Amino acid sequence: MRKIILASNNQGKIKEFNAMLEGVYEVVSMNDMKVEEVPETGRTFVENALTKARNASEQSGLSALADDSGIVVDALGGAPGIYSARYAGNYGDDEANIQKLLKAMQDVNEGKRSARFWCAIVFVESANDPTPVIIQRGWEGEILREKVGENGFGYDPIFYLPTQGCTSAELAPEIKNTISHRALALQDLLAQL
Template structure:
């Protein structure tokens, strides 16, 4: 089984991606190999995912998988977007980010939001043809958090088709229908077709 490095320090993402990749790849987190993180200086989810994947591959000499994802809210012109993890400031907790978003949405009736995920696979740090996929997941913002599964904005992301927040979904269900699950499924399809 081929070994790849997951270029993320986010334990929630590591958990989700590890579960989804089981059986296909032997996965190691960049944290386990003491990979030094680099600033996410890109202006898009794709650029940030490429930065993370190339950095992890450069430091470990392993193929790397990275994603950059976040929440885009229509009423806020796409905020928090690429700043989702640090919306309430550098080092902010999930709860602080959610609280800031709910405060900013207080006077908005349009609650449409999208989780967006750009996922990148590089064979090495200099890979000229990385595999890049992007997927979106449509939902609506709740006015208060509900549910304890998942992480980030999951407790306020309401799914009409399931009549619950994404934090109320069982992990195996979420992994099949979420932005990250769909992106990883697309990426795996591409990976398996070139091997």
């Protein structure tokens, strides 16, 4: 199996990618390869993912896969968007991020709480790959008023899926890994690769 590096130290993402790529690629993390993170200074999900992929490939010598994803809330003009992981100030503080989003949405009426998880995935053969593969996909839902469910990570407990009748955090991982924004993007990426 070919080894690639996932440009992330987010344990939730690493677990999801390993589950989705099992039998196709051996995925190693940035920690595994002693790769230092690069600042996410892009203005879009694609810019951030491309920066992370090129950095991971350059430092590891491996082909790299990176995603930049987050939640885009219509009533908040697209916020938190690319700042989803650090919305409340500290990177990766899921509980603080959820509470800040719930507070920002407290006066938003039902029917106007639409949102989507958005994912940009980038694959580069090498750090200087002139033709990176770039895939973007969304996953439509609504923001609840309180947390429901224990699975997943990030905003999953407040992201309600009308098509499933539950939150993302109530889905079994094997179901989420076939229908989420990241799953759809990864399926398309694998088809292109």
